[in-house]
Amino acid sequence: MTFHDRKSNFIELGRFLEQFTLTTEETSEKSAENEELYNELNNKIDNAVHHNGWFTRENIISSINEWSKALKEENLATWLHMYDLEQKREQKTVAVIMAGNIPLVGFHDFLCVLMSGHKVLVKQSSNDKLLLPIIAKFLIQLNSEFENLIRFTEDQLKDFDAVIATGSNNTARYFEYYFKNKASIIRKNRNSVAVLTGNESEQQLKNLSQDIFRYFGLGCRNVSKLYVPEDYNFEQFYPAMFDWKDIMNHAKYANNYDYNKAVYLMSEFKILDNGFLILKEDESFGSPIATLFYERYSSKEDLKLKLEENKEKLQCVVAEGFMENEIKFGKTQHPKLWDYADDVDTMEFLLKL
Template sequence: MHLQQRINAFSKLGQFLRQFHTSGIQRNDTVEANDLFFEGFKHQIKLANEHNGWFTKANVYFSIASWADALTTKNINQWTRAYNFENIEPKTVGIIMAGNIPLVGFHDFLSVLISGHNVLVKQSSNDKHLLPYLAKYLEVVEPGFKGKITFTQDKLESFDAVIATGSDNTARYFEYYFKNKPSIIRKNRNSVAILNGNESKEDLEALSDDIFRYYGLGCRNVSKLFVPKDYNFDAFFNAVYKWHPVIHGAKYANNYDYNKTVYLMSEFDMLENGFLMIKEDKSYASPIATVFYEYYESKENLKHKLEEEHDKIQCIVANGFIKNEIAFGHTQKPELWDYADAVDTVEFLLKI
């Protein structure tokens, strides 16, 4: 199977996914194999929501729409153009996926297959419905994928390399267990935003998307703010108010109530608006319904701090602060060439 065949298959998958978006489902009968898969995918979305309360329809549709936008022929060509896929000897690459947001492991899945390798997937029990169904779609529109995609619920066996995503604790297990295999091991990371006090209402409203999308469960969600001394949070709270319906989600509300109780009983200083708490804290990983903040005295000192602690940070949201920053509102809209932990997955796969 040639690279162009693989590109065409994922482009067709993008066309299929484009029927499912946040504004509603709109069937397109020109999509290949739609009669076989359209109704079934609607059912898989329903199952994903019923199985995992964090996977609301809005969150699932947002993830699907993001991948639909990414999987165009133009984008995939632009992404793959940077690599040489000739003379690749197919290997079997195991992927251990997280389950914090819908389809969170899809980029690794895509990277392995687009590179010409076989994929062995161990999914999280929290996100097990969507990807196997999309894999079947790929096998129908491109029969060359048959036999190259395997899902397992057991321990990974008979593989040549591995990509594993988990917590700092599970990473230690992964590093030991896979010490004799080429690997990418991902640990905990969080995203931060740098504010200077001159942000527009539109900037801060966009930032609220970076905070609340997927209930803040993704590593690309902003969990911490760096603000100048004497920063006034009024404009921030006014801008994030558009997300106030988030408190109607039972799981989110339970976390909000629990964490607020802990803070009050511990007599921690914090500000809150009925659906979000902000607390001064030097940590990066904030609990659900909470955003940490830290004051900075100078841009130079903050840049130095971020460079020293880069292994804890996934995204830096800012406006004209640092190289490779992400614009407000764009953390959950990565391009195909935006790699997790800044590790080029395709380059790794082409060298195994």
């Protein structure tokens, strides 16, 4: 299979996934040639909601929507032109151990391995194991050569040359030991933060609410902490979060909110609360579900230095005109194909195997 074959096949996959973002009438018309697979994936979306209490149909469709956009021809061209992908290389098998915190969180690694010309051995999280096999099935039906390039396993990994593994800090230590003799990318916990100045518009803060609440805050790209000026007034912040008030209708989120609020109140921590989001002053980066940590700063330069010193703990810094490589408000859940997790170029790693 040539590089151009792989690229065109993933463009077709993007078109297939795009159907799940359209109205019922448009979907019915567009899905005719792939109606069976469309229905199968649609059913798996419903099954995934029952399988994982943190998955909702809205969030799964949001993830699929992002991938349908990412796989457009112009985006693939912008990403892939940076690499020499037409050069003949020895084909290797790359094991990908996926997280399951948000829907299809491991798809980028899956895409990178196949676009680099290697074989992928997928070990999915039990929390997100229903969606990707249908996507793989679509690719195989599109091009039978993918059948020899994609393998899923629930057993101990065997017969592979390199590994990409995503997990917690604890599992990362296990991965580093277990795969010490393999070429590897091992990802640990990371969090995202936002820097506010007090001059943000209402729309910017509303955009920030997407960064906070999408996927219930479970992703490493979700903002879990705010940095605010010493005199910051949260009266302008909370109204901008109001559109997400219905998140309390989700039982697992509401249970976390109630539990964390009770713990903070019993511990006599000073908190701010609007009925669905708790704000707690804390120096840590990672906050519990339904809680957002904040920390006050007096010097922008000191804050920049602090963030730089902790860059290995951070996935995204959301800000406007604050520092290089910042992410705009509302954009953390819309990464480009070249926005690599942990700033490690996955494609470059794969091409050097």
